[in-house]
Amino acid sequence: MNRITQLFEQKKNNVLNIYFTAGYPQLNDTTTILKALDESGADLVEIGMPYSDPIADGETIQHANQVALDNGMSVKLLFEQLAGIRPAIKVPILLMGYINPVLQFGIEEFCKKCQEVGVDGLILPDLPADVFEENYKVIFEKYGILNIFLITPQTSETRISHIDAISEGFIYMVSSASITGAKSGISDEQEAYFSRINAMSLKNPRLIGFGISDNATFTKASSHAAGAIIGSAFIKVVTEAKDLSADINAFVKSVKGE
């Protein structure tokens, strides 16, 4: 069974997913960060493939993307960094990125590599659902890779139902109309949106992302969904880290309130 599917079968609450950018702050930090997140108890990790034009991302992640590219990060190199790491870690892995580098790598070749190195799912925000269904679904399935879809406060209920029908694993619930890192905290209006989605009784669990940064926001978000996703706040942690592993461990523990 896919490790993401398995995770959500076993754990229904307080699922913590952490995003970081591959090749940042240093080119070879990718696996150090991955191992530290695994050891410190993150339930899921999302490795960002840096892109020159990340239109859904705010300044913090844009900057991390640019530094990683300047460091020489690429899709090819990411697969080399991840090769052989799977036996040493248990956490399910998602790759997050924009569609163009994946297209240039070749969709089938990309999915094949994901399977080889033990990646479990993809988040490609600019891959439209209809293009996925028509052209790529069969390929993803062949290699056992899940495609994670996003919903936002503006997504219509009809579309949410459709996304739920074609999703596996979980649905990425964007907490507000924004790019990453733009807002922090959770407002009453957002809570109303979370309740509205809960009332739809979807078949897939949801993780709430955007604006989650610490124990308070993680706990609040988790009370409305299976868990939450931290991105920009974690990038700030690795940017300022003196000792990557120790600082990551401390951050994860603090978010989980341990």
Place this chain on the structure above:
Amino acid sequence: MTTAQQYNVNEKGYYGEFGGAFIPEMLYPNVEELKNNYLSIINDPAFKAEFDALLKDYVGRPTPLFLAERLSEKYNTTIYLKREDLCHTGAHKVNNTIGQALLAKRLGKRRIVAETGAGQHGVATATVCALMGLECIVYMGEIDIERQAPNVARMKMLGAEVRAAKSGSKTLKDATNDAMRHWINNPVDTHYIIGSVVGPHPYPDMVARFQSIISEEIKWQLQEKTGTTNPDYVIACVGGGSNAAGAFYHFLDDAQTQLVAAEAGGHGISSGFSAATTFLGKPGVLHGSRSILMQTEDGQVVEPHSISAGLDYPGIGPMHAHLFDTKRAKFFAITDEAALKAGFQLSKLEGIIPALESAHALAALEELGAQPNETVVVNLSGRGDKDLATYMKHL
């Protein structure tokens, strides 16, 4: 067999294998709203009447089709210039901004966001926002803000807020990224006026329709002057491709008219400093559509170079990718040097100072090999006032 739809967009938003809407979910409702409404709005007689009246009385259309006698003599053929440089604000860009601003009002939007490179689209957007009482925010690359200072001043005087795009290369592509991010953050009350035939469907088709007035006029004007609607060649420069799309639109299915696209060759296509997308690019996705794109092997978008800020873009609209792919249009890469020379030449021969972008279209005359009995229409997309500093450096 040629069908009427062969070179134009299909019902799914594609031109051949190019186009589509590759957008994050955050933009889906906005783009869907546009897609579901743009045709009915544009085809509404009341909209048409308002659009046509503004084009006539505010922009100054129809723009003249001018027989350039001394230029014709120089190339030993017959050359007409389509004078988009005489549009209010100095370029074709205003045809599109009027159309989109009217559309935005009908969609109930009160704020406009736009990107700009040379500043021409920014000025055209700020202008119509002033005219229609809409709030206006323009993103412009930090580097372009420096090299296009007069247009920055114009936008400010027109009441727009100019925001510097500080990410990436700090030019047009990054201004476009930031305008899209702004739209993601303000999905309900804001309309994004894209300045060229790029972006997710329906933008390329919508912008092409607003610009298609150019070829509509060329047809009847040429008929009046020569007794025939179709020239042998139509030449236009291609940044994103909006003036070219407008100049080609009503000739797309007329095989007797050769379509000619002039891309910015920069220092030369193998120099590493070029914006000649069809010569250097591969199929890929940027700013919401699948098209041809200058990129690394890893799929990272490459920094283009052109002496003309309006052509300094690493992609082209999906319509043009399709025209290239099907060989319906012939593409030339015009160097900075050739464009400058053509700009000085037109100034001296005809008393018209062209925009550096338009000078690329004029330079294509050198390589075209038009015959004495043939007719060429060059789309003069804009005037050169904004480029005087650059021209003077090379005098």
